[in-house]
Amino acid sequence: MKDLFLVAIVVMIFVVIFQIAKASEYVSVLKGEEKTRKQNNKINGFLLICFLILGLIGAWYCNELYYGKTLFPQGAASVEGEKIDLMLYITIGVTGTVFVITQILLFWFAFKYQEQEGKKAFYFPHNNKLELLWTTVPAIFLTVLVVFGLKYWFKMTSDAPRDAVVVEITGHQFAWDMRYPGKDGKLGKKNYKLYNTPSGNTLAVDFEDPESWDDLHTTEMHLPVGKPVKLVINAMDVIHDVGLSHFRMKMDAVPGIPTTMWFTPKYTTEEMKARTGNPNFVYEISCDQMCGKGHFSMRGVIVVESEADYNKWLASQKPEYYTLYPEKDPAKPIQATDTTKAVTAPMAQVMSGK
Amino acid sequence: MSTTTLQETAHHTSHGEAHGEQHHHETFITKYVFSQDHKTIAKQFLVTGIIWAIIGGLFSVIFRLQLADPTATYPWLEDLLGHWAQGGKLQPEFYYALVTMHGTILVFFVLTAGLSGTFANFLIPLQIGARDMASPMLNMLSYWFFFLASIIMMSSLFVQTGPASGGWTIYPPLSALGDASAGSKIGMDLWLVSMAMFIVSSLLGGLNYITTILNMRTKGMSMTRMPLTIWALFFTAVLGVLSFPVLLSGAILLLFDRNLGTSFYLSDIVVAGKILPNEGGSAILFQHLFWFLGHPEVYIILLPAMGMSSEILSINSRKPIFGYMAMVGSLFAITILAFLVWAHHMFVTGLNPFLGSVFVLLTLLIAVPSAIKVFNWLTTLWRGNIRFTPAMMFAIGFVSLFISGGLTGIFLGNSALDIHLHDTYFVIAHFHIVMGVASFFGMFAGVYHWYPKMFGRYLNNTLAYIHFWVTIIGAYLIFWPMHYEGLAGMPRRYYDFSNWESFKNFGGLNQFISMIALLVFAVQLLFVFNFFYSIWKGRKVTNQNPWNANTLEWTTPIRPGHGNWPGDIPEVHRWPYDYSKDGKDFIAQDVPVGADESKH
Ligand code: HEM
Ligand SMILES: [Cu+2]
Numbered sequence A: 001m002k003d004l005f006l007v008a009i010v011v012m013i014f015v016v017i018f019q020i021a022k023a024s025e026y027v028s029v030l031k032g033e034e035k036t037r038k039q040n041n042k043i044n045g046f047l048l049i050c051f052l053i054l055g056l057i058g059a060w061y062c063n064e065l066y067y068g069k070t071l072f073p074q075g076a077a078s079v080e081g082e083k084i085d086l087m088l089y090i091t092i093g094v095t096g097t098v099f100v101i102t103q104i105l106l107f108w109f110a111f112k113y114q115e116q117e118g119k120k121a122f123y124f125p126h127n128n129k130l131e132l133l134w135t136t137v138p139a140i141f142l143t144v145l146v147v148f149g150l151k152y153w154f155k156m157t158s159d160a161p162r163d164a165v166v167v168e169i170t171g172h173q174f175a176w177d178m179r180y181p182g183k184d185g186k187l188g189k190k191n192y193k194l195y196n197t198p199s200g201n202t203l204a205v206d207f208e209d210p211e212s213w214d215d216l217h218t219t220e221m222h223l224p225v226g227k228p229v230k231l232v233i234n235a236m237d238v239i240h241d242v243g244l245s246h247f248r249m250k251m252d253a254v255p256g257i258p259t260t261m262w263f264t265p266k267y268t269t270e271e272m273k274a275r276t277g278n279p280n281f282v283y284e285i286s287c288d289q290m291c292g293k294g295h296f297s298m299r300g301v302i303v304v305e306s307e308a309d310y311n312k313w314l315a316s317q318k319p320e321y322y323t324l325y326p327e328k329d330p331a332k333p334i335q336a337t338d339t340t341k342a343v344t345a346p347m348a349q350v351m352s353g354k
Numbered sequence B: 001m002s003t004t005t006l007q008e009t010a011h012h013t014s015h016g017e018a019h020g021e022q023h024h025h026e027t028f029i030t031k032y033v034f035s036q037d038h039k040t041i042a043k044q045f046l047v048t049g050i051i052w053a054i055i056g057g058l059f060s061v062i063f064r065l066q067l068a069d070p071t072a073t074y075p076w077l078e079d080l081l082g083h084w085a086q087g088g089k090l091q092p093e094f095y096y097a098l099v100t101m102h103g104t105i106l107v108f109f110v111l112t113a114g115l116s117g118t119f120a121n122f123l124i125p126l127q128i129g130a131r132d133m134a135s136p137m138l139n140m141l142s143y144w145f146f147f148l149a150s151i152i153m154m155s156s157l158f159v160q161t162g163p164a165s166g167g168w169t170i171y172p173p174l175s176a177l178g179d180a181s182a183g184s185k186i187g188m189d190l191w192l193v194s195m196a197m198f199i200v201s202s203l204l205g206g207l208n209y210i211t212t213i214l215n216m217r218t219k220g221m222s223m224t225r226m227p228l229t230i231w232a233l234f235f236t237a238v239l240g241v242l243s244f245p246v247l248l249s250g251a252i253l254l255l256f257d258r259n260l261g262t263s264f265y266l267s268d269i270v271v272a273g274k275i276l277p278n279e280g281g282s283a284i285l286f287q288h289l290f291w292f293l294g295h296p297e298v299y300i301i302l303l304p305a306m307g308m309s310s311e312i313l314s315i316n317s318r319k320p321i322f323g324y325m326a327m328v329g330s331l332f333a334i335t336i337l338a339f340l341v342w343a344h345h346m347f348v349t350g351l352n353p354f355l356g357s358v359f360v361l362l363t364l365l366i367a368v369p370s371a372i373k374v375f376n377w378l379t380t381l382w383r384g385n386i387r388f389t390p391a392m393m394f395a396i397g398f399v400s401l402f403i404s405g406g407l408t409g410i411f412l413g414n415s416a417l418d419i420h421l422h423d424t425y426f427v428i429a430h431f432h433i434v435m436g437v438a439s440f441f442g443m444f445a446g447v448y449h450w451y452p453k454m455f456g457r458y459l460n461n462t463l464a465y466i467h468f469w470v471t472i473i474g475a476y477l478i479f480w481p482m483h484y485e486g487l488a489g490m491p492r493r494y495y496d497f498s499n500w501e502s503f504k505n506f507g508g509l510n511q512f513i514s515m516i517a518l519l520v521f522a523v524q525l526l527f528v529f530n531f532f533y534s535i536w537k538g539r540k541v542t543n544q545n546p547w548n549a550n551t552l553e554w555t556t557p558i559r560p561g562h563g564n565w566p567g568d569i570p571e572v573h574r575w576p577y578d579y580s581k582d583g584k585d586f587i588a589q590d591v592p593v594g595a596d597e598s599k600h
């Protein structure tokens, strides 16, 4: 009922607007079309200059309202991200200036040179000097932006520092899984055909590879503050994307083609709570590549903490190998050679069974 | 009949003979349905495009309802959509289907076919002085392939599992695997087949436009005397002809992967618990093929709008377009560069960083010809005597939007910054302003300007001005604040943000944007109404040249028949921009150069 009422009102408004429009056409015939045209010209010229002024005020007001919400005032949460912030400010400076100047010229010219009785337009078909000017000036500004940009780009896409903490992150519909290399600092091999062999091996880790035995499988990512982190990024099914807006980082997760990215977290989660004044603050991993119906819910969480807390957390995790092969979980440290023999037999059966 | 028309037309042009109108018997079917008259085909493209625009626009209103308030339920939505809106709430699958269809429809069916199809068909023969296209038959087929593509795409809306829903960019593996998404079942096959038909249509059209422009110009119409509209449509056609086939091959390989078990794009995949046998393919390969079309495509959409705006700005400033050769040169530069920048859509796919840097350079290079165009438009207005016809308003709006959206391209083209901005609302803001809204403005400018030539009547001016003002204010209100959402990292293609600590504080803004979107959509309906109403009831055109323009289309009768000129095709003696020259308001292209006339 309410909906019908709304529809009726909208239709009414349409009819009224249309009637006014129709009537104005008759009026213009009565008044003389040329006269109406000139009147319209004045009105629209005036409106254009109003639009310019209100538009610039609006842009400023919008900035007041929303700039704070972008979390840019708090600064990037990673050392590398600071460069992106700087670049953003440089680019805003350059493009903002061009924006204001050109929009003012556009609407000001339109207003100033609106049709006037007895005035003649200026026949001005070309001028090589002017055209050369506005070819070279933009080219120079762009060169500056490119030089800055590429410098940072190469820095950010360079190899991660040797001492970086390595974490593997794998996307699947619709969640993230992490793998830590454990004490040996090396991630065990993977083979997607081993998915769910044994049952629960959702990351398709090849447990015949001894390097996998101490690997940890978690659903939350913990990182030590102030140390470079290298993410090794995988996907099981479709393309996902590890989006870390606070760190200003992003990289696709592509099935069959592992990618990497590295950065250095600057603030712990607790510090960020204070910096943003938001007690619920949390570093989120957003999936930034359309991946199906649950795309919008593909959320991961990163906890950045002091190195001591981080190590404590690591120590509290149990290697996935022991979860999947409980019988191999000894109280004492594992003897590598013994275990290899013990594991090879069942694994070989599994493999040949496939 | 078709072949005789073709020969006759060629004949007319080459000899400029004294009998223009073709006196074959026309039935309703040959005149309005299977017509080979370029003007009728143009109108068919335009009307089909308008219908698609309403559908595509409506889709966006529906998915904006979801973003406005993710908790709200609308019982009428369930009445309308059935299980897609269970309990009056849009389901995520269908939200994504709507987003995908919105993009596909607006990019391809409206702003490619609807825009180029309309104005290339309508303006090329009229403005270069030809009786029709080089091949009216292929031209007709071009429309009917488009029609077929439309039918197939439309039918995909009604299949059980829904239409394609992986985004208009249809990246595999998502689009390749029915198990990954309901929209990747039969809906995706229909999408691909429809697009294949669409590409055939676009190729038939494009080849025809190029051939016509190169071969069928009237006497005296050298290339450098062509109006900028024609140059823009020419480069548009070149872009389409060279890049659409690449998408076609990409789409065919995807069809193979979907249905024949090949592994072009698939490798190492476990989906829905199933281990797929495919190995050795590359999901990224598809993105290269897609964007090799995809980037030129955005210029296919933009260039006609640029051309028409240039023309309209010049006519209504009563001044020549400033720097004609630079305008042509920058169109050419944009066309070349458009082929060399596609990977800027792929900076975060794991692209080789060196390769990425080359694409940064080439991408930002495009800003130079773009800047030239902007400054030349501004100088065209400078010291003019400007008439604010509705077309002129939209042309001015076009320039404003092109500036706003072009400048944000400079953020995105710089790969390091793009790491943060990629796939956020910043990109949505960028391309809607610079491509979506700006091209729509070019299209509206074109419709308002050439409507008198198309239908022999005027559109209602009051409605036109309301249409303009609400649309430009609304467009900025909708898309400007989205830059801020993007800076915060708010990802695009999210059905609901309320569970995200980082993004949920934009809820109020999303609601505001949705309300404005609804309003702007309503005002477009006003335009549609004006359009159809005025075909029959609009004020009649009584003046052969209502805008005092120089180009040849205004030398035809008010309602030109098939063949355009009843007598000889006029001969051209000058460029089309002699406005306010030697104290004369305008000198049409077919006026011989006087002995005492100054050179420009
Ligand atoms: C100065 C000129 C321009 C530059 C440097 C530029 C740069 C870019 C870049 C780098 C992207 C990729 C952003 C991302 O996904 O992360 C992009 C997206 C896009 N641009 Fe531009 N652009 C420019 C002008 C234009 C123009 C004139 C158009 C259309 C007429 C356009 C249409 C688009 C579209 C449609 C997308 C998004 C496609 C999608 O992901 O769905 N751009 N632009
Ligand atoms: Cu995802």
Ligand SMILES: [Cu+2]
Pocket (backbone or CB within 6 Å): B294, B295, B298, B341, B342, B344, B345
């Ligand atoms: Cu592009």
